[in-house]
Every structure is written in structure tokens, then in C-alpha cells.
Amino acid sequence: MSLLKGMFKSRDKPQNRVGSSFSFLFGGTTAGKTVNERTAMQTTAVYACVRILAEAVAGLPLHVYRYRSDGGKERIPFHPLYHLLHDEPNPEMTSFVFRETLMSHLLLWGNAYAQVVRNGRGQAIALYPLLPSKMDVSRASNGELVYKYYRDVEESSNNPKGGYVTLRKDEVLHIPGLGFDGLIGYSPIAMAKNAIGISLATEEYGAAFFANGANPGGVLEHPGVIKDIQRVKDSWNSAYQGSGNAHKVAVLEEGMKFQAIGIPPEQAQFLETRKFQINEIARIFRVPPHMIGDLEKSSFSNIEQQSLEFVKYTLDPWVVRWEQALQQSLLLPSEKSSLFIKFNVDGLLRGDYQSRMTGYATGIQNGYYSVNDVRSLEDLNMLSDEDGGNLHFVNGNMVKLADVGAAYQKNTGGGDV
Structure with missing residues (x-):
């Protein structure tokens, strides 16, 4: 324990940033849109990528195995962990829903947490997901990791004001994504917030464009002086603005002229920008574009190879990350030399x-x-x-x-x- 005290200082607190002056956080973007885990999911490409990866991990068979003396392996369905991982981790969730939830947390926040409930012998008997946005990871004075989870008023039956609950490392299943310190992962959404912000901005622009009858804005020119500008403006908008008033014939009086000033979508390369952002977001999650509906560069001759590459280069790293985190957190020290937890991806290959x-x-x-x-x-x-x-x-x-x-x-x- 003294060795831990000598190695870990207060400055070694796990954190999701490069340094004190530069932090990768959710927030505003250069496109003028606020990006966080919830607004990002309103982008169809992000939603599709997260759903594909979460469902892929959740749908894989997950078993507990024992090493045999002859060098082989055998499944042990009567181990307590087998029921938790394969069937239901807690009375309220199936294994599929539990893994799908944690994988979506991992993809959006860069970390996935679950509370581990143990019996008197130290065996895990239940797993409950914890929201990463409410979790703070720090170190105790002895160098051990400490997890502090904020419980809202609705979650705190014993404390009507809510507050933090401290959990030991053995009480938390933590699956970190790619991170700077190997302890806390950083969010892919926060790292690529500008790319997602552009996608949100183009979607909003397209919605506003079609809400205006697919016509750009413009200026009403009058040869004289208008006494009541607001009345003329309101009268024009009520008669011709919006998709419901599209294709109506405008009647201009007193020599007024209408001059369009907006940039047409074809000049702003609206469709090309939207298509590029789909590939940009697919690149963030390393998902083949054809899996989220972009078949432009896919054919019958290469789509099977792309699917196999998805399993090998995209899914396999996540699977290994899951397997090692489950083994580290859920297996007892006496079991780690003889047991292991493994997903079966053979069916996908x-x-x-x-x-x-x-x-x-x-x-x-x-x-x-x-x-x-x-x-x-x-x-x-x-x-x-x-x-x-x-x-x-x-x-x-x-x-x-x-x-x-x-x-x-x-x-x-x-x-x-």
C-alpha cells in the first residue's frame, strides 16, 4: 500500500482532458450548434451508428468458460456469472437490454459504468447501469480509485435532497473507451463535436428551407417611402410565407418588387454537404457507410467483404474491451487463472x-x-x-x-x- 501512495499523487486524478487549459467537453461548435450526447442522437447518422454497434454487442452470445487440463475449454452454465451475463443481470433487464444500454453509454460518453451487487462471498449477483454523466472518478488517499455517483432526489429514498454515493472499485464495472490516461475514456461525440455540429446545422437549414416553401428569403423594394413597414411585412408573411402558402401568386402594388437574397441550396452544395457528413460521422465510429444506408460505393461484390471488415476492425476491439473489463471486475481473484468470459463472434464471420x-x-x-x-x-x-x-x-x-x-x-x- 505504501508503494501505491508513492506512485499516485493528487495530480494523478483520472480526468478526461489533456491539461488544465484544454478540455474536450460537450458544448458549442463553430457551426453555432450545441452538441452533447442528446443532441447528437438527433442526427440520423449518429443514431444509426450507435444503434448498430450497441445492438451488435448486445446480440452476441456471451458465456463463461473454464480452461480444461487438455488445453481445451468448456462452457460452465451453472456458474453464478453465467446467468447474469447470458440471461438477466438484474430483475428489471434482460442481458440484451443491459449490454445495449452500456454500449450506447460507451459510444456517447466514452465510458460505461454499472453497479456490482455482491453477496457475502464476494460473488456478483446483480448489475445495474449507471449514467456516465453522473459519475465522478477520483483517488483515495491510498491511491485506490473511488467512484462517486450523484443520485437525484427521485433516486435517493434515504436522502430527500439527493447527493453523492461513494462506491469502491470492486463495486463498479467500468468499461473505459480510448482515453489519455488509460483510466477514463473521452467521448467520441465531444471529440468530433464540430463534425456533428455541421450535420445538425445542415439539418436545421434544410428544415427551415422547406418550411418556407422551398424558397429563399428576400427583400420587398418600394419606389417610395412606406409609412407602416411592419404592417406590410406582416401582411406579406401571412400571405406567402411557409410551405402551406407555396406556389401562391403574389400581387405587388405601388411599384413594389421582390428580390430574393438567399443562397440557393445547389449553390451552397446542401445535398453534397449532408452526404459528406454521413461519411464523416461513420468514420468517427468506424462503421461502413452501407450499414447506415449509404450504398453509393457498395456493390454485391464488395458488401460481404465490408461486413467482415466491420467485424474484424470495428466490432472486435469493442468486444475485447468488454471481455477484459468483465473479467477484471466480475471474476473473483481465485477464479481468474481458471475461468474466462468470452463473446462468440463466429456467427458474424x-x-x-x-x-x-x-x-x-x-x-x-x-x-x-x-x-x-x-x-x-x-x-x-x-x-x-x-x-x-x-x-x-x-x-x-x-x-x-x-x-x-x-x-x-x-x-x-x-x-x-
């Missing part, structure tokens, strides 16, 4: 039907697949031993290179080859 059957046939012919191995991968019922379901076969026409000469002599009865 499967090719088309013909490719799978060709691969299975090769595996059976070369002895590393049995019929039941293949049926298990295809989620089919197992065959009995009497039917040869667990037998392994090897192609008998293949021999070792060193035995080729001996086999030739035996078959021909000859001497030297």
Missing part, C-alpha cells in the same frame, strides 16, 4: 451458404471437424454415436512424404526406386 458447406466438407475430410461439430455450428440437433456423429475421418489416399517410396515398393514388389 460466416460466409454465404455455399462457402460454409465447402469449408465444412474440407474440415470433415481432413479430420478436424466431426459431423456433430458442423451441426453445432449450424445450430442443428446432434447425431448419436451410433450414427457416427462424433467420429473423425481422414482421407486415406494421403500419406507422409517420407513414406511415399516405401508405399511404392510395397505396391509394386520392386526393389530400389
Whole structure:
């Protein structure tokens, strides 16, 4: 413990910033729009990316395994953690909803937290999500991480005024994203707030443009002096402003003229900007554009390869981050050498039907697949031993290179080859 005191100072408090003078926080952007986790989700591209990644992680099979003495592994469905992770982490949520919620927190705030409820033996018996916006991570005097969670009045039955609740490190499941100190992740939304702000601004501009009947604003010119300017302005707006008054014929009196002054959307490259921002946001989350509805650069020949790359380069890092955080926080110290927690992504890596059957046939012919191995991968019922379901076969026409000469002599009865 004295070593911890010597290593960690008060300045080593985990924080989501580079230094005291430069902080990556939600807020205003150069596009004039306020970006935070809630306004960002109003952008269709952000919503689609978060939903795809959250549902992908939530839908993967999640199991607890034990290392076997022969080097293999086996699933242990009767372990207490198996029910929490695979079925329901608490009485109010399914495993899918729990993981989907935490993954959305991780994508928006850069951190995901859950309270770990343990029994007298230290085993986790329930997991409850905690909002990252209410969590503050600091260090105790001994160097240990301390989590302080703010509870609102509605959440604090014992304290009518609300307040902070202090949680020890073993009482919190913390999954951090990419961060500066390895302890606290920073939000992708905050880091890319200008790109998202442009998307929000273009959406608002488009909505206002079409609300005005798809016509830009303009100026009414009068050759003389108008005594009541506001009356003329209100009269014009009530008669011709808005999508409901589109295509009406305007009647101008006393030599007045209408001069449009707005920039037409084609000159402002409105559609091109919106399309670019979709790719920009997809780049933030490393999601292939075709998965959020942009099929411009996708085809039948490359879309399957893009989907496989999504699993390998986008989903796999998140899966490893989840697995290691679950093992670190939920497994007991005595279990960490013999147990591990793993997502199964094999189903997402499967090719088309013909490719799978060709691969299975090769595996059976070369002895590393049995019929039941293949049926298990295809989620089919197992065959009995009497039917040869667990037998392994090897192609008998293949021999070792060193035995080729001996086999030739035996078959021909000859001497030297």
C-alpha cells in the first residue's frame, strides 16, 4: 500500500482532458450548434451508428468458460456469472437490454459504468447501469480509485435532497473507451463535436428551407417611402410565407418588387454537404457507410467483404474491451487463472451458404471437424454415436512424404526406386 501512495499523487486524478487549459467537453461548435450526447442522437447518422454497434454487442452470445487440463475449454452454465451475463443481470433487464444500454453509454460518453451487487462471498449477483454523466472518478488517499455517483432526489429514498454515493472499485464495472490516461475514456461525440455540429446545422437549414416553401428569403423594394413597414411585412408573411402558402401568386402594388437574397441550396452544395457528413460521422465510429444506408460505393461484390471488415476492425476491439473489463471486475481473484468470459463472434464471420458447406466438407475430410461439430455450428440437433456423429475421418489416399517410396515398393514388389 505504501508503494501505491508513492506512485499516485493528487495530480494523478483520472480526468478526461489533456491539461488544465484544454478540455474536450460537450458544448458549442463553430457551426453555432450545441452538441452533447442528446443532441447528437438527433442526427440520423449518429443514431444509426450507435444503434448498430450497441445492438451488435448486445446480440452476441456471451458465456463463461473454464480452461480444461487438455488445453481445451468448456462452457460452465451453472456458474453464478453465467446467468447474469447470458440471461438477466438484474430483475428489471434482460442481458440484451443491459449490454445495449452500456454500449450506447460507451459510444456517447466514452465510458460505461454499472453497479456490482455482491453477496457475502464476494460473488456478483446483480448489475445495474449507471449514467456516465453522473459519475465522478477520483483517488483515495491510498491511491485506490473511488467512484462517486450523484443520485437525484427521485433516486435517493434515504436522502430527500439527493447527493453523492461513494462506491469502491470492486463495486463498479467500468468499461473505459480510448482515453489519455488509460483510466477514463473521452467521448467520441465531444471529440468530433464540430463534425456533428455541421450535420445538425445542415439539418436545421434544410428544415427551415422547406418550411418556407422551398424558397429563399428576400427583400420587398418600394419606389417610395412606406409609412407602416411592419404592417406590410406582416401582411406579406401571412400571405406567402411557409410551405402551406407555396406556389401562391403574389400581387405587388405601388411599384413594389421582390428580390430574393438567399443562397440557393445547389449553390451552397446542401445535398453534397449532408452526404459528406454521413461519411464523416461513420468514420468517427468506424462503421461502413452501407450499414447506415449509404450504398453509393457498395456493390454485391464488395458488401460481404465490408461486413467482415466491420467485424474484424470495428466490432472486435469493442468486444475485447468488454471481455477484459468483465473479467477484471466480475471474476473473483481465485477464479481468474481458471475461468474466462468470452463473446462468440463466429456467427458474424460466416460466409454465404455455399462457402460454409465447402469449408465444412474440407474440415470433415481432413479430420478436424466431426459431423456433430458442423451441426453445432449450424445450430442443428446432434447425431448419436451410433450414427457416427462424433467420429473423425481422414482421407486415406494421403500419406507422409517420407513414406511415399516405401508405399511404392510395397505396391509394386520392386526393389530400389
